[in-house]
Amino acid sequence: MAERNEKKRKRIENTQKQQNKKQDGEVKKEERDGNSEEMAKKGQEIQAKSNSNKKFKKVFPYGNYKSYYGYRIGKGPEREEDPRIRVLKKEWFEGKDCLDIGCNSGVVTIQIAKKYNCKSILGLDIDSALIEEAFWYLRKFVKMEFAEKKNTNNTNVKAVQDVNESEQCTNKSSNEGADNGSSHQSSCERNLSDIVSFRQENFVRSRPHDKQYDTILCLSVTKWIHLNWGDDGLITAFGKIWRLLRPGGVFVLEPQPWSSYERNRRVSETTRSNYRDIKYRPDFFREMLLDKIGFRRVEVVTSDLSGTRTGFNRPIFAYYK
Secondary structure, three states, X not given: OHHHHHHHHHHHHXXXXXXXXXXXXXXXXXXXXXXXXXXXXXXXXXXXXXXXXXXXXOOOOOOOOOOHHHHHHOOOOOOOOOHHHHHOOHHHOEOOEEEEEOOOOXXXXXXXXXXXXXXXXXXXXXXXXXXXXXXXXHHHHHHXXXXXXXXXXXXXXXXXXHHHHHHHHXXXXXXXXXXXXXXXXXXXXXXXXXXXXXXXXXXXXXXXXXXXXXXXXXXXXXXXXXXXXXXHHHHHHHHHHHXXXXXXXXXXXXXXXXXXXXXXXXXXXXXXXXXXXXXXXXXXXXXXXXXXXXXXXXXXXXXXXXXXXXXXXXXXXXXXX
């Protein structure tokens, strides 16, 4: 009897142990499943965040980069002169009507006006946000210019000189009418806001301008015209530039190399497609502009631009109408 009870007790204990093991296994499985679900949820959140970043990543299919000059010449571009300006000739700008195609945020446009005293200079860009930024920079330059003049005029001697200079300006302005407007206005009569203007415009697709210009700049822009509108768009732009120039006018061109096209060909489906179809590479521009467009001669302004950052050491050419 005692032996049967002992066997029965052991069977009950074994059954209980098996049930406990089964319960422990189920608990651990639930924990594992719970951890897996939590890890999967975190993974989904990370993936969603990654996809969100990709979805809203800013692309610049027209080369319309923000802070372009800060990247190219360093911080505070309004304080630091773009190295390209040092190789440009004063005679191309002083007292001349000028056009800057693809001006970005307008820093170079303003610096040229300030240094060389253009009669007028218009900056164009396809990006309206960059044009707003260009006007912001213009206001900033005007304030800086006013502060510089104010500091210069602090002495009585300078005040007397200013009176004399003002009288000279008045006399000169009176004589300019007799010169049929050929002489440009003295800088003492105007500030940068009188000289510089900006406008949002797609130069390739826009209507012809009402006026002509003495100097037209196209600095690091041809690649973006070429990739977005192909060979036909580039030829259209070059032809329009030639027609907008007055006889004897100069077209200042800074083309990007073909290797630069390759790096940017995937920014949009349009650029990807046009890249494959391009026949007239940058090495052909000289022949195109002289033989097909009609410029009479070309001058190499610089083939090695010192003081610029890596990747921006590009040749600059001057084509004369």
